[in-house]
Amino acid sequence: MSDIILETRHMTKAFKGFTAVNDVNLRVRRGSIHALIGPNGAGKTTCFNLLTKFLEPTRGEILFNGQDITREKPAQIARRGVIRSFQISAVFPHLTVLENVRVGLQRKLGTAYHFWRSESQLRQLHDKARELLAEVGLEGFADETTVNLPYGRKRALEIATTLAMDPELMLLDEPTQGMGHEDVDRVTQLIQKVSAGRTILMVEHNMNVVSSIAHTITVLQRGAVLAEGPYAEVSRNPAVMEAYMGQSDGELQGAH
Ligand SMILES: Nc1ncnc2c1ncn2[C@@H]1O[C@H](COP(=O)(O)OP(=O)(O)OP(=O)(O)O)[C@@H](O)[C@H]1O
Ligand SMILES: [Mg+2]
DSSP, X not given: OOSEEEEEEEEEEEETTEEEEEXXXXXXXXXXXXXXXXXXXXXXXXXXXXXXXXXXXXXXXXXXXXXXXXXOOHHHHHHHTEEEOOOGGGSOTTSBHXXXXXXXXXXXXXXXXXXXXXXXXXXXXXXXHHHHHHHTTOGGGTTSBGXXXXXXXXXXXXXXXXXXXXXXXXXXXXXXXXXXHHHHHXXXXXXXXXXXXXXXXEEOOOHHHHHHHOSEEEEEETTEEEEEEOHHHHTTOHHHHHHHTTOTTOOSTTOO
16 A cells, blocks of 8 residues: 555646635545645635535645546545544534544544434444543543533544544644643644544644644645655755744744
8 A cells, every 4th residue: 555645646726716725636545644834814724625525626636546536526635534523513412422423433424313223232332432431531521511621622522533433544623722722732632542543634733732743844825735744854944944934933943
């Protein structure tokens, strides 16, 4: 199997003549944590929406495991194992934490209706849900109503419901956004932990997070790739340093 799990070729998105993503050639290595960064308005979210099929590119191709998925729908790529982490709003607030993970597991099985007929299958589902909660450190919150969870724990639950879908490639959209220090550290460690045996592509603003866990960083600026490589290399790149000047969050080093 190829070393490259996800590739884009000349991926471009124009909105009424404004090119938000311009000729982007990404190569995401299997088993790696790959971060997409860049100043405000660089095209990160648009890129992400193209990769998760929320948007269709104006031009170019997207390949997953060597297969062209450019015209596929989000549900199709999910079946291939490309799973975007659900936004918090997609977690059912009035279900318990455990129930939310079970919903994720059922979604994966696609047998939500008759699955419940068999006691043993029900137990299996339950055990698997517990296992996933333990993986993200939420075993003590299993019976808590989701709405009552602290913010950082909700993001951990979101990761658990993503894991329930058995992703080969996990796409995380600013996983530490809006978090305090402790939660940032916890979720960063969690991402590193769940990356074992999977590939993770994430958009992330927090440079401490990026520098500590990302193997490869792609820097976007005005829709195009400005630099790519490990943090040590990219953070010393003069063009990258310049791109981050005048940003509200200042220099690349230690931003946020
Ligand atoms: N639906 C749209 N229609 C028109 N222009 C858009 C649309 N979506 C994004 N843009 C423009 O494309 C550019 C890139 O936006 P995008 O949201 O991808 O940037 P970003 O890197 O995610 O920025 P931020 O760090 O602020 O989240 C911006 O100039 C934005 O205004
Ligand atoms: Mg964005």
